[in-house]
Amino acid sequence: MQRSASSFTPFPLNLFKASAGDLENTVRTRAKSVIEPLPKAPESIRAARRMMDSYGRTILDLRISVTDRCNFRCVYCMEPDVQFQPPEALISPAEIARLAKVAGSLGVRKIRVTGGEPTLHPKLEEIISGIRQTSGIEIAMITNGSLLTREKLARWKRAGLDRITISIDSVRSDRFSKVTRSTTTPDDVLRGIDMCIAEGLTPLKLNAVLVRGVNDDEAVELAGLARRFGVEMRFIEYMPLDSAHAWDAAQVVSARETREAIEAVFALTPTNADDPHSTARTYRFADETAGQIGFIAPVSEPFCGACSRLRLTADGNVRPCLFSTKEWSVMPLLRGGASDREIADFLIDVTWTKLAGHNIAAPTFVQPQRPMSAVGG
Numbered sequence: 001m002q003r004s005a006s007s008f009t010p011f012p013l014n015l016f017k018a019s020a021g022d023l024e025n026t027v028r029t030r031a032k033s034v035i036e037p038l039p040k041a042p043e044s045i046r047a048a049r050r051m052m053d054s055y056g057r058t059i060l061d062l063r064i065s066v067t068d069r070c071n072f073r074c075v076y077c078m079e080p081d082v083q084f085q086p087p088e089a090l091i092s093p094a095e096i097a098r099l100a101k102v103a104g105s106l107g108v109r110k111i112r113v114t115g116g117e118p119t120l121h122p123k124l125e126e127i128i129s130g131i132r133q134t135s136g137i138e139i140a141m142i143t144n145g146s147l148l149t150r151e152k153l154a155r156w157k158r159a160g161l162d163r164i165t166i167s168i169d170s171v172r173s174d175r176f177s178k179v180t181r182s183t184t185t186p187d188d189v190l191r192g193i194d195m196c197i198a199e200g201l202t203p204l205k206l207n208a209v210l211v212r213g214v215n216d217d218e219a220v221e222l223a224g225l226a227r228r229f230g231v232e233m234r235f236i237e238y239m240p241l242d243s244a245h246a247w248d249a250a251q252v253v254s255a256r257e258t259r260e261a262i263e264a265v266f267a268l269t270p271t272n273a274d275d276p277h278s279t280a281r282t283y284r285f286a287d288e289t290a291g292q293i294g295f296i297a298p299v300s301e302p303f304c305g306a307c308s309r310l311r312l313t314a315d316g317n318v319r320p321c322l323f324s325t326k327e328w329s330v331m332p333l334l335r336g337g338a339s340d341r342e343i344a345d346f347l348i349d350v351t352w353t354k355l356a357g358h359n360i361a362a363p364t365f366v367q368p369q370r371p372m373s374a375v376g377g
């Protein structure tokens, strides 16, 4: 769905308290994707015991949304009155651990714990330690950084968390509250960054989404965080995954535009060290100051050809792609006595359905009903 720039309506400003207990148990009624019978992958593919799709890509990276709830309402992500799944609909820590074990046996090497806001989950430590039981998996988490304390970080690290990514879309207080519609301040998040580094939850990455007319003039200040903390600051293009379905192509700030704005102040050099499966293209500072800048350009330069990711929603649906309009629930298997082998076959079959890619810019593009917060960004 694309609208012209002239039909852009400013985001409403509603402030939410950044606490863990302010969210109601309400049922999402309009986020159902199409449910179809899951086709079987060919026997030769199932026999390989790897998650391979029909384009030759292999899944190495599983993203798990542990909750669809959040204490922020970022303008590009959640509407103020977004509705959440009731807790009983969510996949449990034991079910996540089992799925991680099966995914690990099929070659997954990295699990990213995400949401919604994962730090709101009352059993986050149990989730991390459950995933840790599968050896050889890197466990990363992405958070809005508002609820971090040294004590919590130390507990998650002891449970097995390897590293953290923190989202920060503005360093200006008034703007931060407008973007996140929360009472958290940029200083709260900056303190969280310091704490993660002190706890060794590194390499730490920072994420920002620039939205035209909202924070598109802040690329240089945000890039400055990479230099200040010696970390990677990544700019993600705004994608049509907002719960309001109000995404407008005119609001997307391309990676190229962001890079040019940063380069007007800080010269950048490509690192040429990107993992071929990485979503980001990374640059270092030409003056050799520590820190890096990453650009994730799913809208202007889709990178589906190297995709190695599968996603699990907070209510137990496996999605072949961020932009899928189809997904399949693993819950009947997890709760119905299925064997690990049957769950593995299910994951292999879902992977086989992966499409070649998406093209957000195409007129035929259909925004999935599920927002980013439910899909596991």
Ligand code: SAM
Pocket: 070, 076, 077, 114, 115, 116, 117, 118, 142, 143, 144, 165, 166, 167, 207, 208, 209, 236, 237, 238, 239, 240, 241, 242, 372, 373, 376, 377
């Ligand atoms: N709440 C956590 C956070 O904000 O980091 C984790 C979940 S959030 C869905 C994961 C990432 O998705 C964040 O970096 C966020 O900025 C990004 N994101 C959310 N909606 C997006 C959108 N419509 N387009 C691009 N990125 C988006």
Ligand code: SF4
Pocket: 070, 071, 072, 073, 074, 077, 078, 115, 116, 117, 144, 167, 373
């Ligand atoms: Fe919450 Fe993250 Fe979405 Fe912002 S981007 S509303 S912090 S889930």
